[in-house]
Amino acid sequence: MTAAEQKPDSRGRLSATDWEQAALEVLAQGGVAAVAVESLARTLGVTKGSFYWHFPTREALLKAAIDRWEQRDEDQVIAHVERIADPRERLRELFQRVSREVQSHLVYAALLQASDHPLVQPVIERISRRRLALLTAAYAEAGFEPRAARHRARLAYTAYSGFLQLNQRHGMPRMDQEEYQAYIDHVIETLVPA
Amino acid sequence: MTAAEQKPDSRGRLSATDWEQAALEVLAQGGVAAVAVESLARTLGVTKGSFYWHFPTREALLKAAIDRWEQRDEDQVIAHVERIADPRERLRELFQRVSREVQSHLVYAALLQASDHPLVQPVIERISRRRLALLTAAYAEAGFEPRAARHRARLAYTAYSGFLQLNQRHGMPRMDQEEYQAYIDHVIETLVPA
DNA sequence: TCGTGACCATACGCTCAAGTATGGAGCCAG
DNA sequence: CTGGCTCCATACTTGAGCGTATGGTCACGA
Numbered sequence: 448m449t450a451a452e453q454k455p456d457s458r459g460r461l462s463a464t465d466w467e468q469a470a471l472e473v474l475a476q477g478g479v480a481a482v483a484v485e486s487l488a489r490t491l492g493v494t495k496g497s498f499y500w501h502f503p504t505r506e507a508l509l510k511a512a513i514d515r516w517e518q519r520d521e522d523q524v525i526a527h528v529e530r531i532a533d534p535r536e537r538l539r540e541l542f543q544r545v546s547r548e549v550q551s552h553l554v555y556a557a558l559l560q561a562s563d564h565p566l567v568q569p570v571i572e573r574i575s576r577r578r579l580a581l582l583t584a585a586y587a588e589a590g591f592e593p594r595a596a597r598h599r600a601r602l603a604y605t606a607y608s609g610f611l612q613l614n615q616r617h618g619m620p621r622m623d624q625e626e627y628q629a630y631i632d633h634v635i636e637t638l639v640p641a
Numbered sequence: 642m643t644a645a646e647q648k649p650d651s652r653g654r655l656s657a658t659d660w661e662q663a664a665l666e667v668l669a670q671g672g673v674a675a676v677a678v679e680s681l682a683r684t685l686g687v688t689k690g691s692f693y694w695h696f697p698t699r700e701a702l703l704k705a706a707i708d709r710w711e712q713r714d715e716d717q718v719i720a721h722v723e724r725i726a727d728p729r730e731r732l733r734e735l736f737q738r739v740s741r742e743v744q745s746h747l748v749y750a751a752l753l754q755a756s757d758h759p760l761v762q763p764v765i766e767r768i769s770r771r772r773l774a775l776l777t778a779a780y781a782e783a784g785f786e787p788r789a790a791r792h793r794a795r796l797a798y799t800a801y802s803g804f805l806q807l808n809q810r811h812g813m814p815r816m817d818q819e820e821y822q823a824y825i826d827h828v829i830e831t832l833v834p835a
Numbered sequence: 836t837c838g839t840g841a842c843c844a845t846a847c848g849c850t851c852a853a854g855t856a857t858g859g860a861g862c863c864a865g
Numbered sequence: 866c867t868g869g870c871t872c873c874a875t876a877c878t879t880g881a882g883c884g885t886a887t888g889g890t891c892a893c894g895a
Contacts, residue, residue, distance in 0.1 A: 459872095459873095460871080460872055460873085461872080461873090477757075478757060483852070483853090484852080484853070484854090485851095485852070485853085486852095493872090493873065493874085494873070494874055494875080495853085495854085495873095495874090496872085496873050496874050496875075497872065497873050497874085498873095499853095499854070499855080500871080500872060500873070501872090503854095504853080504854075505852090505853065505854090559806055560754050560755075560756070560757070561754075562754070562806070563671075563672055563754070575807060594823065595827065598823065598824050598827035598828070599827065599831065601824060602800055602824075602827065602828055602831060602832075604803070604807075605799075605800045605801075605803030605804040605806075605807060606796055606799050606800040606803055607799075607803065608803040608806055608807060609798070609799030609800055609801065609802040609803025609804070609806065610799040610803070612753060612756075612799075612802055612803065612806060613769060613798075613799060613802060629788065629792065630792050630795060630796075633789065633792035633793065633796065634792070634796055637793065637796060637831070637832070638796075638831070653842095653843095654841080654842060654843085654891095655842080655843090677881095677882065677883090678882080678883070678884090679881095679882070679883085680882095687842090687843065687844085688843070688844055688845080689843095689844090689845095689883085689884085690842085690843050690844050690845075691842065691843050691844085692843095693883095693884070693885080694841080694842060694843070695842090697884095698883080698884075699882090699883065699884090
């Protein structure tokens, strides 16, 4: 209902960008395996013939879509958060952001699940390194020793990805909105120095 | 080198248990997708003909292997840890255990990655509930309010699975043994009350 | 020794999704 | 109005895995 009407330029024709957008949507929903060309074509109202005009292969689409997501993520998270002066406040903002910007985190969760895929492995590695460095820097600025900053950053980051892992489309008793906010508060209390 | 010689009863013949064991090994290594009958048959030195005598289908093998693992896990973790009286000591022991018993955790990590598989989903759900309950109880005994105990348990558990996620066969700068131990200490310090 | 049953090999068939080949509809420049 | 470019449909081929059909071998008991 949300992927059907993409952005027909004038009369139903599609562009490569349309495919990437749709790919990201089903990626967030059904994981990497759900990014199948015939299935995608159906949701876009066309057939494979269209796809293979825009992309040489399925991998190419996957790569393009993931690259696009990574770029957007870089801009949003890094830029908007890195300018917060106080490191404690910066850390709090980071944790809070998980609840908003759902789509982006869903994509990240999907990529985590497919981290053995040769195409996403380097992406996960880059993202991990970047976010870990961001956290480490924040903790260091907040007064942690270098070693302790690294450890606390790692703990925070693993808690983040573990949280994503255990929340989408499977196990774990669901939390309602209030319980969720209380949990976030607890995490901040525990992992961010007063 | 480790999966080739399983346990030929007398002369090269295999049993259903041998297949389950081998399945667990490649499951820990290559994930659920790596549990393929023809591939497994090759590593065991036989052909599919053998497999389909012991099991009606691939799913059956997967289920049997996972059940076996879950049973062993139940015995090892739950039984050996639950008898520790002091809740703080119990929590420390839990964290320490992640470094030993590597195989078991590797299987869990593989299952996490395939948590959308209809066969794996209920397993993950059960395991999650059990371990979460275990942690929650320990924190409650250690003096946490019920709500805080739940939150802290969830934080610890997500940190655990996130840690697994980001360490096997992909991303994240590797830690050496000493750094790893220091990290565990930091986690215990942070998440376990003094 | 004979035959029965446990275990395995060989050779198929079936399905699904990726990729290919080719042609057709619409539009725009000349 | 015509040729060419863009975007798409239809109909194929191909490869990987699962599952099936059928027969062979070896051990062991009667």
